[in-house]
Amino acid sequence: MSGAATSETAGVEWRLAAPLGLTYLAFFAAPLLILLVMSFSxxxxxxxxxxxxxxxxxxxxxxxxxxxxxxxxxxxxVAMTTLFAYPIALLFIASGPGLQRLLLFIVLLPLLTSVVIRTFAWIAILSREGVLNQALLALGLTTAPLNLLQTELGLVIALMQIEMPLMLLPLITVMQQIDPSLSDASRALGGSKWRTFRKVILPLSLPGWIAGATLVFASATTAFISQTVIGGARLVYLPTLIWQQAMVVYNWPFAAVASVTLLVAVLAGVSLFAMLGRFARTTA
Amino acid sequence: MTRQLNTPMDRGYSLVMGTLAVIGLGILIVPVIIVLLSSFTSSTVLKFPPPGFSLRWYEALLDPVRSRHVHVALSNSLWVALSATALAAILATLAALALNRVSRPSARALEAGFLSPLILPGLAFGLATLMYFSILGFRPSLNLLIAGHIVVIAPFIFRTTLASLTQLDPALHESSASLGAGRLYTFRRITLPIIAPGIAAGAFLAFVASMDNVPVSLFLSNARTNMLPIRMWGMMETTLDVRVAAMSGALIVVVLVLMIVMDRLTNLTRRMSM
Structure with a gap:
């Protein structure tokens, strides 16, 4: 009510942030500072x-x-996840409550399944004797088994399962808030479904896509297990390099340089997505 | 004029979007089904479809001698996840109460700081904690793992608690205070019951994240303090041990049951899509 009373309560409650703040200072900020110093040692x-x-x-x-x-x-x-996330989100919006529950369940289950398990599953699917090759051979779509393990394509397919829920959850939330009469109006005015998607759904769902793309980008660039197991020895990414340098070669300053580089690269990517969001909002 | 008739282009739209949605849903769910079915294989190699069904890999997994290392890793992981979740729940709830409805720039900055482990590459942080603890002279222990896990999982609880606090009507506080209730009493009787489902949903996500954490455990665990995901990764890297499939099957069933229970208690699916 009165300004003095609320600011007083705020002042007292403000201190409740101290325990987590100090924990972060001791176990989050300090280690990252050491990492930075290590890279110059x-x-x-x-x-x-x-x-x-x-x-x-x-x-x-x-x-x-x-x-x-x-x-x-x-x-x-991010691009591949977007390609499949939008159709699933559209299907979700168009579904009744029962099907929506089932779809949410399908989206959440991989998110709550151990990353090691999911990677393990993809080996069974992508290997030369795997499920996918058996299916392709049986359908006559290929004459020789495809080599998908240790390729970027195979890795991206495996990552898609892990990352798609991160894209879908914010996307669905935002798309549920889009007034359906906007799409109806676009259709009634003669807009094709493609045009309605491009001119109505895509721009209005952009905030959700940006939130999702940020999480997918941050997660895919640091997905150590998928990168080492599916990528194998042939594909080397920063997380694998960091692990090798720190735990196999024991060159800590070098591992620290790779880690700081990964941190900066991910932050730069995330800022890029945030800027894209601001740009889209001002021009929309 | 109401709706347009479906033109060939519109039918193409429905066909393309429908096909992509089905493939996308397949990518999400088929691997989970394949692991579940493979875990019942009677063969010594991971092959799908399995040549026959048996429970031998579940038996091997339960064998106290052959699977001792797995059992140690599982109990370590459970202990670390339970401790880290409990401590993170207290710290994150207090922080959410402090930052709720404070719009000062410093409060927004602190909020972003508390959420930042969700975005920062975990592997860089994991290595940072290893360097930090080794320079301080600490030897690897489960307590260090708990400290590292708290930082990684606290944002989940902080976020859901903050979201549930925005649904709390400030008038409730004022009426409670004007009726002479103390601040602690108001918290216990008004605030806590309203935000409890938010805390619980966040704690569930935090627990799952801790059980599944690789980046921090990879650097802070050793042979004595082995953690389950690291152990399973090792079993997968050296030989394609079918016990991993059995372990996966067991974990998937546990998560399924927890998900259904949590959904009943806290409306988890709705909270997660917030």
């Missing part, structure tokens, strides 16, 4: 100052290629 005891690890990482075309491959994997996964 000579050895894994934080001794000395050196740009050697940074120079080695960015001076080598192989490592620059790994950064590029990781970013591309994130973007391709």
């Amino acid at each position: 000579v050895d894994d005891n934080l001794g000395g100052f050196s740009l050697a690890a940074w120079a080695k990482f960015w001076g080598d075309p192989f490592y620059r290629g790994v950064v590029w491959d990781t970013l591309r994997l994130g973007l391709v996964t």
Whole structure:
């Protein structure tokens, strides 16, 4: 009611954030600071100052290629996830309550299934003797089994299952808020279904897509298990590189450089999506 | 004039969107079904469809001698997930109460900070915690894993609790206070019952996230403090151990049951799509 009373309560309750704040300071901010310092160190005891690890990482075309491959994997996964998420979201909006419940269940189940299990399943599907190759051979769509493990295509397919729920949940939420009479009006005025989708549904659902794309990009670029198991030794992404350097080669400053690079790359990608959202809102 | 008749282009639209939706749903659900069916295979190799059905891999998984390492990893994971979820629930609920309806820029910044582990690459954070603890001279232990997991899973509870707090009518607080109720009494009798489903839904997601966490556990666990996902990853990398399928089958059933129970209690599906 009175401004003084509410600001007083706010002042008292403000302190309730302190326990989590201090926990984050001790176990989140401090470790990340150490990571940054480590990337400028000579050895894994934080001794000395050196740009050697940074120079080695960015001076080598192989490592620059790994950064590029990781970013591309994130973007391709976002694109492929979008391709299938929109039709599922449209189906969801057009369904009755019973079917909606079933669809939500299908969307949530992979999200709550262990990432190791999901990756394991994709090996059974994508391998040379796997389900997909058996089906393709039986249908006569291919004469020799396709090699999908250790390829970017196979990895993106496997990642799609893991990432699609992250795209679908915000997308469905936003699309449920779109007034159906807008689509009806577009149709009544002679707009084709394609045109209605492009001119009404796509622009109005953009905030949901951006929220989903951000999560998918952040998650796909750091999906260590899928990248190592499906990608194998042939495809190297930043998370695999970080793990090898930290736990196999024991070159901590170098692993720290790769980690800081991954952090900055993901943050840059996420900011890009946020900027896209602001741009879309101002021009819409 | 009401609706247009379906033109060939419109039929094409329905066909394309329908096909993509079916393929998309297949990508989501078929792998789960395949793992469930493969876990009952009688064969020693993972092959689909299984040549015959048996419970041998479930028996192997329950065998206390052969699967001792799996059992240790499972109990470690359960202990870490339960402890981290309980502590994160308390910390995140307090933080959500503090930041609810405070619109100062500093509060918004703090909120973004508390949510940031959802976006930041977990692997970079996992390595950071390993370096941090090793420089402080701590030896790997389950307590360090709990600390690392709290940071990663607290955002889930913070987010759902914050969302349920926005549904709390401030007039309820004022009327409770004007009737002479103390702040703690008001919290216990008014606020907590209203936000409890939000906390529970967040805690469920947090628990699942902790049980499934790879990036932090990968760096902070060792042979003694092995965690379930890391153990399963190891079993998958060396030999395509069919026990992983049995473990997967068991976990999928547990998650299914939990999902149905949580949905009844907290309307989880609706909360997750918020």
